[in-house]
Amino acid sequence: MKQDRISQTVTAYKYLADQYVEQNSDRTHILPEIDKFxxxxxxxxxxxxxxxxxxxxxxxxxxxxxxxxxxxxDISKDMLDHFKKIAPNIKHLQxxxxxxxxxxxxxxxxWMNASLLHIPKEQVYLVLTKVISSLKPNGILYIKVKxxxxxxxxxxxxxxxxxxxxxxxxxxxxxxxxLLLSYRMVVMEWNSKNVKTTKWISVIxxxxxx
Numbered sequence: 443m444k445q446d447r448i449s450q451t452v453t454a455y456k457y458l459a460d461q462y463v464e465q466n467s468d469r470t471h472i473l474p475e476i477d478k479f480x481x482x483x484x485x486x487x488x489x490x491x492x493x494x495x496x497x498x499x500x501x502x503x504x505x506x507x508x509x510x511x512x513x514x515x516d517i518s519k520d521m522l523d524h525f526k527k528i529a530p531n532i533k534h535l536q537x538x539x540x541x542x543x544x545x546x547x548x549x550x551x552x553w554m555n556a557s558l559l560h561i562p563k564e565q566v567y568l569v570l571t572k573v574i575s576s577l578k579p580n581g582i583l584y585i586k587v588k589x590x591x592x593x594x595x596x597x598x599x600x601x602x603x604x605x606x607x608x609x610x611x612x613x614x615x616x617x618x619x620x621l622l623l624s625y626r627m628v629v630m631e632w633n634s635k636n637v638k639t640t641k642w643i644s645v646i647x648x649x650x651x652x
Contacts, residue, residue, distance in 0.1 A: 447562055447595075447609040448517070448538070448540070448560070448561075448562075448609070450595070450607065450608075450609065451560050451608045451609045452517055452518055454598065454606045454607060454608045455518040455520055455521055455608075456518070456520045457606055458598060458606065458608075459496070459518070459520040459521050459523070459524060460524075462495070462496060462521070462524075463496050463524050463528075466496075466498065467498075469498065469502060471635065471637045472498075472499070472502075472555070473502060475584070475586075475633070475644060476499065476502050476503060476506065477506060478631070478646070479551065479553065479582065479584050479646060480503060480506055480507050480510075482551065482582040482630075482646070482648075483507070483510065483550055483551050483582065484550060485509055486509050486510070486511065487509075487510055487511070487550035487551055488510075488511045488513070488548060488549045488550050488551075489503060489510050489511065489512045489513070489549065489550065489551045489552075489553060490512075490513050490515065490549045490551070490552045490553065490576070491503070491512060491513065491514040491515070491553050491555075492515050492539055492552055492553065492554050492557055492573065493515070493516055493517075493539060493554055493555070493556070493557020493558070493560070494514030494515060494516045494521075494522075494525060494534060495516055495518075495521045495524075495525070495556075495557075496521050496524035496525055496528055497514060497522075497524065497525035497526075497527075497528040497529035497532065497534070498528060498529075499553060499555055500512050500514045500525070500529045500532045500534075501528050501529040501532070503553075504529065504531070504532055512532050512533065513532075513533045513534070513535070514529065514532060514533065514534035514535075515534070515535055515536075515537050515539065515542065516534070516536065516537075517536065517537065517538045517539065518536075519536055522534055522536055539557070539561070539569055539573075540561065540565055540568065540569055542572070544572045544573065544575065544576035545576055546575050546576060547575070547576070547577070547578050547579070548576050548578070549576055549577055549578065549581060550577075550578055550581055550582070551577075551581060551582045551583070551584075552573055552576070552577060552581070552582075552583050552584070553584045554573075554583070554584060554585045554586070555584065555586045556586055556587070556588075556642075558570075558585055558587055558611075559587040559588055559610050559611050559612070559613075560608070560609055560610065560611070561611060562593065562609070562611060563593055563611050566611070566621070570621070570625065571625075574625050574627065574649060577649045578649070579649060579651035580648055580649060580651045581648070581649045582630075582646065582647070582648055582649075583622075583627065583646070583647050583648075583649070584644065584645070584646050585618065585622075585644065585645050585647075586642055586643070586644035586645075587611070587612070587613045587618065587642070587643060587644075588610060588612050588613075588640055588641070588642060588643075589612065589613065589614065589615070589634065589641040589642065589643045590612030590613070590614075590641075591612055591614065592611075592612055593609070593610060593611040593612060594609075594610065595607035595608065595609050595610075596608055596609075596610050613643065614643075615632060615634065615643050615645075618632075618643060618645055619632065619645065622645060622647045626650045627647040627648065627649060627650065628647060628648045628649075628650055629645055629646075629647045630646045630647060630648055631645070631646040632644065632645045632646070633645075
């Protein structure tokens with residue numbers, strides 16, 4: 443059942459990838475957050491764009507900070523096909539963030555923009571344990587999810603495909619902070635923002651070096 447939620451969402455992106463590019467090309471809402479996150483990263487930092495999608499964020503980080511060593515990871519081949527065009531000079535690979543073998547203490551920063559929300563909540567601790575272990579001491583983590591409670595499949599009416607569903611896990615700000623604090627992450631900044639018809643919440647947290 444868990445894998446069905448993931449595989450059904452991957453299938454959804456197969457049909458939504460082209461429209462996703464068209465409908466998310468406006469970067470106005472996310473560029474300030476990219477800029478803020480980049481300020482925490484040291485020179486020549488290793489950055490993992492986890493759930494990189496079509497590559498908009500990786501491209502924007504590269505344009506803002508050409509010194510960054512960026513790796514994009516996504517489970518969807520169809521989204522990565524666009525990544526190759528949008529961010530052609532940035533390393534990427536196709537992988538499932540649940541099963542990926544993360545190198546320990548390897549990244550200065552990990553960026554998870556609208557990606558953790560596709561993971562069933564009973565598997566979130568598994569994913570975050572691996573993710574945080576792959577951060578260097580004092581490494582920085584960004585997570586952005588949809589605000590709400592529970593988890594469910596959502597019809598893609600906004601993309602004109604009511605018959606296609608994606609799985610989403612929703613969070614409150616308190617829930618997201620509590621999750622990160624359970625790993626002794628230090629929450630530095632948090633934000634709540636309405637984009638179109640969706641309320642998003644995001645957190646920037648630093649790995650405790652002690």
